[in-house]
Amino acid sequence: MMRIAFSARIPSTALQATRNLLVVGGILLLAGCANISSVRGTADLATVVARATGEVAILDTSTRQFIGIVEGLGDLSHASIVYSRDGRFAFVFGRDGGLTKVDILRHEVVVRTLQAGNSIGGAVSQDGRLVAVANYEPGGVRVFDSETLELLADIPATIDGSSDRSKVIGLVDAPGNRFVFSLWDSGEIWIADFSTGNEPKISRYKDIGTQPYDALITSDGRYYIAGLFGEDGMALLDLWHPENGVRRILDHYGMGEERLPVYKMPHLEGWAIAGKRAFVPAIGRHEVLVIDTENWQQIGRIPVHGQPVFVMAHPDNRHVWVNFSVPDYDTVQIIDTENLAIVGELKPGTGVLHMEFSPRGDQIWLSVRDDNKVVGYNPYTLQPIAELPLPSPSGIFMSDRAGRIGL
Amino acid sequence: MMRIAFSARIPSTALQATRNLLVVGGILLLAGCANISSVRGTADLATVVARATGEVAILDTSTRQFIGIVEGLGDLSHASIVYSRDGRFAFVFGRDGGLTKVDILRHEVVVRTLQAGNSIGGAVSQDGRLVAVANYEPGGVRVFDSETLELLADIPATIDGSSDRSKVIGLVDAPGNRFVFSLWDSGEIWIADFSTGNEPKISRYKDIGTQPYDALITSDGRYYIAGLFGEDGMALLDLWHPENGVRRILDHYGMGEERLPVYKMPHLEGWAIAGKRAFVPAIGRHEVLVIDTENWQQIGRIPVHGQPVFVMAHPDNRHVWVNFSVPDYDTVQIIDTENLAIVGELKPGTGVLHMEFSPRGDQIWLSVRDDNKVVGYNPYTLQPIAELPLPSPSGIFMSDRAGRIGL
Numbered sequence: 001m002m003r004i005a006f007s008a009r010i011p012s013t014a015l016q017a018t019r020n021l022l023v024v025g026g027i028l029l030l031a032g033c034a035n036i037s038s039v040r041g042t043a044d045l046a047t048v049v050a051r052a053t054g055e056v057a058i059l060d061t062s063t064r065q066f067i068g069i070v071e072g073l074g075d076l077s078h079a080s081i082v083y084s085r086d087g088r089f090a091f092v093f094g095r096d097g098g099l100t101k102v103d104i105l106r107h108e109v110v111v112r113t114l115q116a117g118n119s120i121g122g123a124v125s126q127d128g129r130l131v132a133v134a135n136y137e138p139g140g141v142r143v144f145d146s147e148t149l150e151l152l153a154d155i156p157a158t159i160d161g162s163s164d165r166s167k168v169i170g171l172v173d174a175p176g177n178r179f180v181f182s183l184w185d186s187g188e189i190w191i192a193d194f195s196t197g198n199e200p201k202i203s204r205y206k207d208i209g210t211q212p213y214d215a216l217i218t219s220d221g222r223y224y225i226a227g228l229f230g231e232d233g234m235a236l237l238d239l240w241h242p243e244n245g246v247r248r249i250l251d252h253y254g255m256g257e258e259r260l261p262v263y264k265m266p267h268l269e270g271w272a273i274a275g276k277r278a279f280v281p282a283i284g285r286h287e288v289l290v291i292d293t294e295n296w297q298q299i300g301r302i303p304v305h306g307q308p309v310f311v312m313a314h315p316d317n318r319h320v321w322v323n324f325s326v327p328d329y330d331t332v333q334i335i336d337t338e339n340l341a342i343v344g345e346l347k348p349g350t351g352v353l354h355m356e357f358s359p360r361g362d363q364i365w366l367s368v369r370d371d372n373k374v375v376g377y378n379p380y381t382l383q384p385i386a387e388l389p390l391p392s393p394s395g396i397f398m399s400d401r402a403g404r405i406g407l
Numbered sequence: 408m409m410r411i412a413f414s415a416r417i418p419s420t421a422l423q424a425t426r427n428l429l430v431v432g433g434i435l436l437l438a439g440c441a442n443i444s445s446v447r448g449t450a451d452l453a454t455v456v457a458r459a460t461g462e463v464a465i466l467d468t469s470t471r472q473f474i475g476i477v478e479g480l481g482d483l484s485h486a487s488i489v490y491s492r493d494g495r496f497a498f499v500f501g502r503d504g505g506l507t508k509v510d511i512l513r514h515e516v517v518v519r520t521l522q523a524g525n526s527i528g529g530a531v532s533q534d535g536r537l538v539a540v541a542n543y544e545p546g547g548v549r550v551f552d553s554e555t556l557e558l559l560a561d562i563p564a565t566i567d568g569s570s571d572r573s574k575v576i577g578l579v580d581a582p583g584n585r586f587v588f589s590l591w592d593s594g595e596i597w598i599a600d601f602s603t604g605n606e607p608k609i610s611r612y613k614d615i616g617t618q619p620y621d622a623l624i625t626s627d628g629r630y631y632i633a634g635l636f637g638e639d640g641m642a643l644l645d646l647w648h649p650e651n652g653v654r655r656i657l658d659h660y661g662m663g664e665e666r667l668p669v670y671k672m673p674h675l676e677g678w679a680i681a682g683k684r685a686f687v688p689a690i691g692r693h694e695v696l697v698i699d700t701e702n703w704q705q706i707g708r709i710p711v712h713g714q715p716v717f718v719m720a721h722p723d724n725r726h727v728w729v730n731f732s733v734p735d736y737d738t739v740q741i742i743d744t745e746n747l748a749i750v751g752e753l754k755p756g757t758g759v760l761h762m763e764f765s766p767r768g769d770q771i772w773l774s775v776r777d778d779n780k781v782v783g784y785n786p787y788t789l790q791p792i793a794e795l796p797l798p799s800p801s802g803i804f805m806s807d808r809a810g811r812i813g814l
Contacts (some may be wrong), residue, residue, distance in 0.1 A: 010571070011521060039445050039513070039811075040510055040512075041491065041494035041512070041806075042450055042494060042812055043449055043490070043492065043494025043495075043806065043807075044494070044809075045493075062492055062493060062535065068551055083450070085450065085468075086448030086449070086450050086452075087448035087449060087450030087494070088447060088448030088450075089448070108444070126767050128769075149434060173767075175725075175767075175768060175787075176787055177769075178670035179664050220682070220722070220724035221722075222723070240745070252617065275627070277684060279432075294683070316582040316627050316628045316629070316812065318582075318627075318629075332520040338647070340449070359809070359810025359811070360810055360812050361533065361582060362533045362534040362584070380602070398810075399448075400450075400807065400809075402448075402450040402451075403450055403766025403767055403805075403807040403810070404766070405723065405767050
């Protein structure tokens with residue numbers, strides 16, 4: 001078990017040294033023709049966003065080390081990443097509207113475009129041909145060729161009876177080369193169907209509720225669920241039966257209760273679905289909600305340490321891991337999906353922003369922003385397996401997302 | 408859409424030419440230092456067994472072409488393949504006891520060992536460190552270092568009160584660095600736990616039923632299910648609660664019915680679990696059984712075209728695809744998992760031995776042995792997307808199995 005001794009706060013010079021080392025490593029990989037170290041599989045690689053420095057670090061989960069850093073990706077606050085069909089290229093969606101295609105084998109930027117003023121994530125189509133980006137400004141979705149990032153389709157999020165556009169959130173890929181997304185300002189869910197080419201067929205579902213703030217799609221791509229910030233409840237669309245329209249679930253789940261001030265919007269990408277149960281972060285409450293995915297009724301509430309942000313299921317479905325918003329973001333709790341008890345707790349450091357399991361669940365990796373480190377654990381023994389310096393790390397994205405619907 | 412015009416039976420000279428071309432391609436890749444073409448992601452690659460010639464072809468599902476062939480793998484009848492943690496190396500289990508580690512980027516054999524006289528498949532541990540092989544002769548499981556194929560552990564399948572050993576079948580990996588397998592001759596299920604190192608802790612479950620012939624584990628690694636050839640019914644072990652022992656399910660599902668002669672043993676690796684329903688090939692009957700995975704009770708039977716061999720779920724869970732044993736092995740049927748109706752049928756050629764979906768389900772690939780071809784389809788439109796010559800193709804294995812529990 002490799003472990004790097006590492007003090008909580010590293011001086012920025014050390015950070016700089018570490019970064020330079022990694023960058024030099026990256027550049028060396030590009031020099032000369034005997035580029036052996038970039039001939040390797042991609043299934044055990046991940047990317048980690050370093051938000052403060054506009055960089056992405058490339059993590060080798062087998063050696064448990066960073067093997068490269070790619071710079072110059074712009075404003076990466078709230079950045080997210082999806083992968084090309086072959087797992088080699090990471091599409092990085094920056095808050096500044098930047099869309100960057102990064103080669104995680106060569107550790108270099110392939111192509112970068114400032115495609116909007118403010119964006120909030122994206123998705124790759126089922127066939128790998130298209131990359132779609134959800135934009136706040138201008139509100140809408142832009143769709144690019146995943147090879148060249150050439151703009152192929154522009155879908156403005158128009159609002160009936162208004163010249164304004166809506167912010168778009170919760171963009172995911174769905175089977176049949178569809179993209180599904182939600183409109184924050186007008187309370188709609190749209191489906192853009194690219195199954196017949198680059199001219200999408202758009203379906204609009206209105207009056208789904210107030211202020212959808214994020215969404216997820218189940219791992220089989222059947223159910224698209226948008227969380228509502230403006231009211232209790234969530235909006236569910238069955239993509240096997242879009243003709244049935246959008247259905248409200250968890251209606252008034254917090255009715256009559258005082259909501260705490262929301263320090264950080266929970267993420268629904270992090271929804272955990274373990275077996276027939278879904279585990280959902282409650283907004284503004286110190287609770288994780290448990291939902292029966294057969295009928296989408298709430299069947300339980302689990303009191304937790306703080307306001308949950310991400311609720312992530314271990315690939316073996318036996319546990320879900322939860323992190324929290326400030327001031328409780330030094331803690332991670334582990335819930336048993338069978339008896340709903342909290343069976344473990346970790347304090348990896350200050351500012352735990354994100355968690356990601358390795359594809360088969362032998363590892364979990366956490367970003368600890370304020371301590372400028374990424375830590376890996378054995379999720380069964382809770383023993384640390386690695387502690388790696390990185391400035392202000394946030395999102396961690398395993399490359400096996402290339403083969404997963406909705407990720 | 409690439410399509411290769413190709414007549415059903417190609418002359419062996421043409422085959423030879425094709426193979427040579429591919430092999431030369433493979434060799435060229437190794438020559439010189441500018442080995443660009445092997446710098447690539449692995450997420451869109453698959454391997455296809457060419458059983459008659461002891462070869463494995465490497466399929467690029469993005470360009471829809473074979474990009475290499477690796478020869479010299481011995482007797483590949485009934486061969487199966489699993490992948491290294493990084494997706495770069497395919498472990499090929501041959502019927503002759505050969506275990507071969509193939510580099511799918513360099514298109515070459517890395518290391519090969521004749522580890523037994525007769526073997527029937529294997530698995531890679533959750534952490535990627537171990538490769539286990541199920542052997543008929545000598546009956547047992549051997550475990551190797553996935554890096555070097557050095558023998559690390561030998562687990563003879565001993566039979567109480569006998570000096571004989573049992574054939575081992577249905578070997579899978581399970582969470583917690585465990586391997587689970589079944590003993591054909593003694594009707595047992597064993598768990599070998601490698602979570603603490605290379606000295607496994609063995610748990611034996613006896614009297615599970617007569618002649619377990621194959622097994623599967625659910626995608627979350629919780630339920631291990633062995634099919635019984637010697638009697639009706641199946642044996643289920645809940646790996647979350649091994650203390651509860653093995654439970655019989657589908658007891659006497661064919662009671663009182665005359666079983667047809669079984670031309671080919673159905674495969675359980677091919678079990679389809681779509682949502683809460685499992686779809687199972689019935690032995691010796693023209694039926695697919697439907698099981699409720701909540702209580703493991705049979706809830707339906709679907710009459711099909713012949714004796715089912717593989718029943719595979721599309722990654723979107725909406726359909727399952729079924730192929731059949733001789734004489735019906737020219738046909739594939741598609742079942743709707745919602746209304747259990749047969750909604751499609753294909754006749755890709757004579758001798759459809761195996762089917763495999765691309766990870767996100769935009770493609771399905773089928774081996775058509777007697778027509779010496781591998782064909783790809785768009786599973787939504789049922790339009791062919793590729794037809795590739797290969798001598799006597801059988802198993803097709805996508806490299807994303809590297810990140811899946813039990814595959």
